[in-house]
Amino acid sequence: MNALKDPAKSIIIAGGGIGGLACALALANRGYPSRVLEQAPEFKEVGAGIQLGPNSWRALRELGAEGAVKSLAVFPKALVMNDAITAEEVVSIPLGGFEQRFGAPYALIHRADFLNALLETCKKSPLISLIHSQQVKSFADDGKTVRIETAWAAHFDTPALIGADGLWSTIRGQLIGDGAPRVAGHITYRAVLPAAEVPEHLRRWDMVLWSGPKCHLVHYPLRGGELYNLVAVFHSNRYEEGWNSYGDPAELKERFQDTCADVKTMLGKIAEWRMWVLCDREPIKQWSKGRVTLLGDAAHPMLQYLAQGAGMAMEDSLMIAKCLDEADSVEAAFQAYPAKRYIRTGRLQLSARLYGEFYHAEGLRRELRNAYCRKLGYEGLAWIYDGWDGS
Ligand SMILES: Cc1cc2nc3c(=O)[nH]c(=O)nc-3n(C[C@H](O)[C@H](O)[C@H](O)COP(=O)(O)OP(=O)(O)OC[C@H]3O[C@@H](n4cnc5c(N)ncnc54)[C@H](O)[C@@H]3O)c2cc1C
Numbered sequence: 001m002n003a004l005k006d007p008a009k010s011i012i013i014a015g016g017g018i019g020g021l022a023c024a025l026a027l028a029n030r031g032y033p034s035r036v037l038e039q040a041p042e043f044k045e046v047g048a049g050i051q052l053g054p055n056s057w058r059a060l061r062e063l064g065a066e067g068a069v070k071s072l073a074v075f076p077k078a079l080v081m082n083d084a085i086t087a088e089e090v091v092s093i094p095l096g097g098f099e100q101r102f103g104a105p106y107a108l109i110h111r112a113d114f115l116n117a118l119l120e121t122c123k124k125s126p127l128i129s130l131i132h133s134q135q136v137k138s139f140a141d142d143g144k145t146v147r148i149e150t151a152w153a154a155h156f157d158t159p160a161l162i163g164a165d166g167l168w169s170t171i172r173g174q175l176i177g178d179g180a181p182r183v184a185g186h187i188t189y190r191a192v193l194p195a196a197e198v199p200e201h202l203r204r205w206d207m208v209l210w211s212g213p214k215c216h217l218v219h220y221p222l223r224g225g226e227l228y229n230l231v232a233v234f235h236s237n238r239y240e241e242g243w244n245s246y247g248d249p250a251e252l253k254e255r256f257q258d259t260c261a262d263v264k265t266m267l268g269k270i271a272e273w274r275m276w277v278l279c280d281r282e283p284i285k286q287w288s289k290g291r292v293t294l295l296g297d298a299a300h301p302m303l304q305y306l307a308q309g310a311g312m313a314m315e316d317s318l319m320i321a322k323c324l325d326e327a328d329s330v331e332a333a334f335q336a337y338p339a340k341r342y343i344r345t346g347r348l349q350l351s352a353r354l355y356g357e358f359y360h361a362e363g364l365r366r367e368l369r370n371a372y373c374r375k376l377g378y379e380g381l382a383w384i385y386d387g388w389d390g391s
Helices: 018-029 054-063 066-070 098-102 111-123 170-175 249-255 261-268 309-326 330-339 342-359 363-386
Strands: 011-014 034-037 049-052 078-083 089-094 107-110 128-131 136-141 146-150 155-158 161-163 182-194 207-212 215-222 227-235 244-246 274-280 292-294
Touching: 011 018, 011 146, 011 155, 018 034, 018 054, 018 111, 018 128, 018 309, 034 155, 049 054, 049 111, 049 215, 049 309, 054 066, 054 098, 054 309, 054 363, 066 111, 078 363, 089 363, 098 363, 107 111, 107 215, 107 227, 111 128, 136 161, 136 170, 161 170, 170 292, 182 342, 207 261, 215 261, 227 249, 227 261, 249 261, 274 342, 292 330, 309 330, 309 342, 342 363
Parallel strands: 011 034, 011 161, 034 128, 078 207, 161 292
Antiparallel strands: 049 107, 078 089, 136 146, 146 155, 182 227, 182 274, 207 215, 215 227, 244 274
């Protein structure tokens, strides 16, 4: 759509997280200039790891950021699930064949490294303006221009607004108005540990998940094996809001009291945890109105259990840019884009909830889960990694 290629009328992306930066790259690759407005004083991610399945890696490749990320990523040998009570291995899925099977590898990366790689790639494009310290408060779409008001009484005019402002999206609040996200009743503690502190037999080049009753622990290497990412999850209704803060190691000890020695050893290594109250939303079919749309967590927040939130934000970005190329108006492009995405993202939102129960199963359910995983291997997840182009 040539009207959007005029740099004086560039698209505005609200939010400079993974989704916002990916969107700026996807647009620039098709010749669309954009301005990314980020509320924070710098473009920054939390200190924890992130997993990139083959579909996410393919999106990264299409965004033109694969090279920047490759040298910083770890390519694990296997996805391993262990029983957190008995310590037995339930299943180990070798990842060596993923490149051949899915056309891309499975990767693990520090979030700060990942965001920086996207940021550096954005900085190389003359079509992308990165503007920090601008919190979007509201917008008004008059059918030709969207006027955006920010917290510091500044305003920006744009022919198209993309809300990439995350789980607590202000743009979604005004566009959809469906209230606060749903509190899942699951709590996540995250920490990063120097490899030297990890017992040698647990220093594996794998993504390891220990599945326990109403809890699980994940660990994997980052930064060439210098660091290990730890994610501990348990059920709790104690927290009502989706904020994050420092976690309580005593609570973690209590929640994992029935688990095996290896799990307790890993948990015991961390003195300071960051805590997240996990939230998601019911899937919706349409998240665009007029010249305004959403992407990533603003559009379809999901629980982390299939490690796909960032992947979906990257896929959304590519689809938005493609729809802009194919439609003859912003409105038509923004109507077409969710229609090509909602089945896949909605399936992930709902499947992630099921996987939360699946990882935390007890009794007979736990035995069924273990048998299912042994039989299916990665085929249960192939629909995610195969991707979907909306056709
Ligand atoms: C514990 C945990 C583990 C996860 N693991 C994985 C994983 O392994 N793999 C995976 O793919 N996904 C994972 N995810 C999900 C993934 O982190 C998110 O889906 C992804 O970060 C969403 O990106 P986003 O850009 O949509 O939103 P965000 O990352 O939330 O970015 C939103 C940005 O917008 C800014 N912003 C907010 N409001 C405004 C405003 N009003 N004006 C301007 N700027 C604003 C924020 O400061 C932020 O920079 C995990 C999530 C959690 C909680």
